[in-house]
Amino acid sequence: MSTPSADRFADLKLLKPDGTELPIASLPRPLLLIFLRHLA
Amino acid sequence: MAKHYDEIRRLGGEVAAVSFAKPERVRAFAEAHPLPFPVFSDPHMAGYRAFDLGRTSWREMLAPRVLWRYLKMMFRGWLPGRVDRDDDLLQLGGDFVLGRDGQLLFAHQSSEPTDRPPVNSLIQAVRRGAG
Numbered sequence: 654m655s656t657p658s659a660d661r662f663a664d665l666k667l668l669k670p671d672g673t674e675l676p677i678a679s680l681p682r683p684l685l686l687i688f689l690r691h692l693a
Numbered sequence: 694m695a696k697h698y699d700e701i702r703r704l705g706g707e708v709a710a711v712s713f714a715k716p717e718r719v720r721a722f723a724e725a726h727p728l729p730f731p732v733f734s735d736p737h738m739a740g741y742r743a744f745d746l747g748r749t750s751w752r753e754m755l756a757p758r759v760l761w762r763y764l765k766m767m768f769r770g771w772l773p774g775r776v777d778r779d780d781d782l783l784q785l786g787g788d789f790v791l792g793r794d795g796q797l798l799f800a801h802q803s804s805e806p807t808d809r810p811p812v813n814s815l816i817q818a819v820r821r822g823a824g
Contacts, residue, residue, distance in 0.1 A: 656745075656797065656800050657743060657744045657745045657789075657797065657800065658797075659795050659796055659797055661743045661744075662740065662743040662744060663795055665739060665740050665743055666739075667709075667711060667733035667734065667735055667740065668716045668719075668733060668734040668735070668736065669716065669731075669733060669734075670716050670717075670719045670720035670723055670732070670733075670734065671716065671720070672716045672717075675733060677740070677791075678795070680707065680709055681706075681707040682706075682707075682791055682792055682793040682795075682822060683704075683705070683706045683707070683790055683791065683792055683793065683798065683818070683819045683821075683822025683823055684706065684707050684708070684709060684790065684791045685694075685701060685706060685707070685708045685709070685788065685789075685790050685815055685818075685819055686709055686710075686711065686788070686789045686790070686791060687694065687708065687709070687710045687711065687786070687787075687788050688710075688711045688735075688740065688741060688744060688746055688786045688787045688788070688789075689710055689711060689712045689713075689732075689786050690784060690785060690786040690803070690806060691712075691773070691776075691780065691782075692712050692714050692718065692719070692722045692732075
């Protein structure tokens with residue numbers, strides 16, 4: 654696995670549970686971002 | 694992670710979880726299992742790709758050491774959730790800490806389904822980012 658460079662995720666947008674977009678850049682820092690395998 | 698959330702907040706950090714489930718499933722999950730931090734949806738997996746998260750194989754999923762770790766997690770109270778038709782059972786997860794100016798302070802891409810980084814290393818990275 655490679656270490657991703659910051660420019661690859663700087664413009665990333667996630668969806669809130671209501672379906673609206675949220676730019677990852679708008680989240681507070683330092684930020685622990687956990688990518689889940691499954692909801693449980 | 695929920696039990697370490699207060700410590701991360703005390704350090705000035707924040708936590709966000711990302712699932713590839715659709716927003717409506719994330720909303721239902723969050724209502725049924727309230728977490729102290731937000732859970733977001735990434736149904737097209739753009740984030741999973743941006744962070745170079747890999748996929749495992751059925752052979753790896755069913756490897757005795759992986760099944761044994763799942764069994765231990767279940768003994769500790771974890772139960773697998775419902776599998777949805779859209780779920781990608783082979784997608785792997787990962788943990789990342791982003792600093793204030795966008796730099797990546799910590800990166801852990803899971804090498805197999807139960808591979809997670811030590812919580813202490815995550816907290817140390819948050820502490821570095823807050824300092």
